[in-house]
Amino acid sequence: MTTLKPSTKLLKPARSVGITGYGVYIPRYRLPAQEIARVWAGGKAALPIKEKAVPGLDEDVITMSIEAARNALARADIHAHQLRAIWVGSESHPYAVKPTSTVVAEAIGAVPNTQAGDWEFACKAGTEAIVASMGFVGSSMADYAMAIGSDTAQGRPGDALEYTAAAGGAAFIIGPAENALATINASYSYVTDTPDFWRRENQKYPEHGSRFTGEPAYFKHTTSAGSTMMEALGVTAKDYQWAIFHQPNAKFPQRAAKMLGFTPEQIEPGLLAPVIGNPYSASAIIGLSAVLDIAKPDDRILLVSFGSGAGSDAFDITVTKEITNRQDKALKVQDYIDRRTEIDYATYARMRGKITMK
Amino acid sequence: MEIPRHWRLKQQRYRLVGEVCQHCESKIFPPRDICPECGGEADTLYTFSGNGEVYSYTTVHEGPAGYDDSTPYTVALVKLDEGPTVTAQLTDVDEDSLQIGMPVEMVTRKLKNDGDERGMIVYGYKFRPRMAVA
Incomplete structure (x- = not known):
């Protein structure tokens, strides 16, 4: 194995970069972990969290990414046409073949002069896209790129993953350091x-x-x-x-x-x-x-x-x-956390398509 | 299968792109190239803010094909801040909190599958209770 000196391991672009804008989306529905334990473990299970966010019937990675992207644009205060890449990381893209990113780009008004692509690396596809955006902007190929991480996570009913597998999205606009909030x-x-x-x-x-x-x-x-x-x-x-x-x-x-x-x-x-x-x-x-x-x-x-x-x-x-x-230019994480509607397991099963209809 | 129609309407459906009349400055939605107010030519694109209020509403319990999986849902006439009234579903809303005059904002959501689960997914505008920015 080749050993690198510590300083050469870092990924640092030639041009300084930063976060120009950021935005999130979290759906309103919450399923308490205790409710999953009630259905699958007789109410007796070690609960890994209090509750998880569940997407509504009309929500998926595309819709969540669009709202997160709109919030990021509001904070960045740039026009969508200035974005030269829309990259969406997820393991629950709605289509097996057809990009999430083109729908998001169209919905925020960033088309047609932009890169678009979907990324996949389990739970770190979003930060993969951020690193790529740093390179895109840091090489001066572009001034602004948008990296999104968004998922409607799946967990097998009754499995340990079901207690935590949740939904949400976050969008980051990466740009030159001189116009960055970080x-x-x-x-x-x-x-x-x-x-x-x-x-x-x-x-x-x-x-x-x-x-x-x-x-x-x-x-x-x-x-x-x-x-x-x-x-x-x-x-x-x-x-x-x-x-x-x-x-x-x-x-x-x-x-x-x-x-x-x-x-x-x-x-x-x-x-x-x-x-x-x-x-x-x-x-x-x-x-x-x-x-x-x-x-x-x-x-x-x-x-x-x-x-x-x-x-x-x-x-x-x-x-x-x-x-x-820029903090107050879009809805904050706490605004979405506070917008909370508790649901039971049966409602969750319907919303997540766990009931076979045909 | 209505793929060409979905493709043609994507801008107005995804982000409320309508038109503004160059003669009387009326905002027009959906876009129709002729101003309904003054009859003049109107083909300048205009993106609506997405803010409006509920003019009237009803709840659908027996949905048409493509919407039957999501019943019951609420359909409203939403008067946009810029003037036009649009018909759209409300989402993220509880039936007992609905009222005429309620402030709402546009969100882009799944409308339906075109055909069955093998068809394209149709996205478009819905409205939800307005979430104020602090």
């Missing part, structure tokens, strides 16, 4: 072939390696990505105000944060799994959006995503003075 100082990606979770072609529900999903998958990749990037930058957890980790449940991100030296206070604003569940590609970046909603100029933020299969993208982010001008 600069992205560096990124680092860590990937290996790890069979912790997968879904085969034409299968409705994913399979997972039970306890195997923890140590060799989630913890190995998130902590390696985070620690390698921090070492290369010469910083420690104490140098950050906030940290966000991918959130398959409430416990994993808390433990990963502790392993890297972060305190519970540093991860609290971005830890949303307990109240929205795990919206896969959107999980870590909705957490980042919640932190940006309350961040102050000069706050430094660590973001670490995780996608099964497996890999993590780490980002070192510094908030600029522009943040205060």
